[in-house]
Amino acid sequence: MTQFGFELLATDGAARLGRVDTAHGPMDTPAFMPVGTAGTVKAMMPESVAATGAQTILGNTYHLMLRPGAERVGQLGGLHEFMQWKGPILTDSGGFQVMSLAKLRKMTEEGVAFQSHIDGSKHLLTPERSMRIQHLLDADITMAFDECTPFPATPEQAAQSMHLSMRWAKRSKEAFVSRPGYGLFGIVQGGIYHDLRAESACALRDIGFDGYAIGGLAVGEGQDLMFQTLDFTAPMLPAERPRYLMGVGKPSDIIGAVLRGVDMFDCVMPTRSGRTAQGFTRRGTVNLRNARHQDDARPLDADCACPACRQYSRAYLHHLIRSEEILGPMLLTWHNIQFYQDVMKGLRGAIAAGRVHDFADDFLATQAQGDIEPI
Template sequence: MSTTAFHIAARDGRARTGTLTLPRGEIRTPAFMPVGTAATVKAMLPGSVRATGADILLGNTYHLMLRPGAERMARLGGLHRFMNWDRPILTDSGGFQVMSLADLRKLTEEGVTFKSHVDGSTHHLSPERSMEIQRLLGSDIVMAFDECPALPATEEAVAASMRLSMRWAARSREAFGDRPGHMLFGIVQGGVTRELREESAAALRGIGFDGYAIGGLAVGEGQEAMFGVLDYTPGALPDDRPRYLMGVGKPDDIVGAVQRGVDMFDCVLPSRSGRTGQALTRRGQVNLRNARHAEDPRPLDPDCTCPTCTGYSRAYLHHVVKAGEIIASMLLTWHNLHYYQELMAGLRAAIAAGRLTEFAAAFDAERLAGDLPPV
């Protein structure tokens, strides 16, 4: 019997809720994965991340291969032991970061040679090396190595990039081999062009993956264009496999994507916002730097049960944000991650009850009403 399984428990329109079972634990879907770029979710302890309701974390192949190094991490017992997180971890392939962060890239059919943004050392990433690094890290869900073209790009450039990514997907599948208890996801590319997206999805179905991701979105094309792609792309993927929208996103992006059949998400937004004095709440975004909070004794969100909202006032949060205190990042990140997990739990319950349309309408109405009026 396989040690990995995806079970859909209920549907509401195109939305699905269920469980993705891995040896290290179950992932309730739709799921949001906090981003642990360098083997840490910034400003959070692993136990605190779990307490927010997270079932799985994301780690970054590019950052971890450069520092502390995949071979070193393997000698130290793998990523889970290294960062003290015993539940599932998904690692991206490194392709996006190579394109966006590395210096002096040279792209060929074989792979990408680049200089590290950390120390200038030269490295080579290919589908085979990406699979090897992710095996050394010990991640439970491995992403195929793909190329992310810099946007804006011509349709010809997007098409050439997508077809290169599909050839790399086949090599990733071959190099991944047979690893019981681990899953390999392919990544649909093709920009905002339906024919290219459908060609990419067909190529990935032909290769065969344990799950399928939709890449190359949330890179500046706007929500309307992203939803346009999501109106057809999930339906081009196998119904019995999980679907993961990479790098998304804002709470309203997630609700709209779930309505269109997406099961998994990741984004740096809740943790990054927490470190810049921004709180994400059911009433929208709240900037704790604003002077209006300086004497406000109320919690950030009176309906939120996170430690930040049950223990601290807006006035205190304003003070520690303005003073640059480390606890500001800790408290706001905890709240933001808690809010995201609460949103996912609400979506799962709404789908199970057949009430997703009503849930989304209430979500929109509450955000439209805006923050609490000043005291």
């Protein structure tokens, strides 16, 4: 039986090359995990997601507990069987969505009481209930229940939020059902404050987790503040455990975070952008809605091997988007996930070769050139 673990294979400065082993297979790091909120990566078949090179996807505790229900998914064999995804699955704790989506929520020491945004039904989400839901979903990586500290927050507000999350982290650890191949991650909070992040990291290390996430970033603080926070937070986390920056982000965000020692990422950006006519390319982001593409026979990105680039022209993608054909978002979503996986593969190769800073400089310089000239 596979044991959950992390192997650090190489370093280049603070950047790390590694592998996470789980009950449903390995994940090579640095890794980008596509988001499958409600048991599906939107506009993608599971085998298509896997074809991009993605090894792990996300499921969402809040959404799945409300519909179709965690107990139902458990009875049907867990989320892997339910959605036919063969690789690892990470589930978030539901805390962020409760704060951002639920109606009439009330937070106490016990947890968060809220009304569903779907039908108004009443629920109580606690650390213990979150662990139970993620267990029923059969998540390979379970996230501790926490409060995502908003930005901006005063030091007093950030401290109060962080201390509550640390108490909830301890309860999450006590409620987690340990078994081979499955891991539990704690989440560092504390806003942009060095002392609070240090206190949070120390508290989580004392509790002991299989991996450590950095939460409460990419919530409006901007890239500079995010990188400053990572500069002092990442080194506080155990080197022998994977590090996960939650909800990040743009390719430049990911590259900057990898250079600061982060191993795992997730974000809705590639899928959401694919549904809004945005395509990520090696020379920046392209809006396929723009009329300049309507006669362009060239591919979206000549260096990409996804179906959108290998088989279709910009003109056709533009036509699909303007005609509101479903195939347009499907192809652009596939392309964007492929692009993100290609970036991660490039980072892994560069770390192994000891040239990750050259890779980062070249990538960012090419992005800055902007899209290819119109024909």
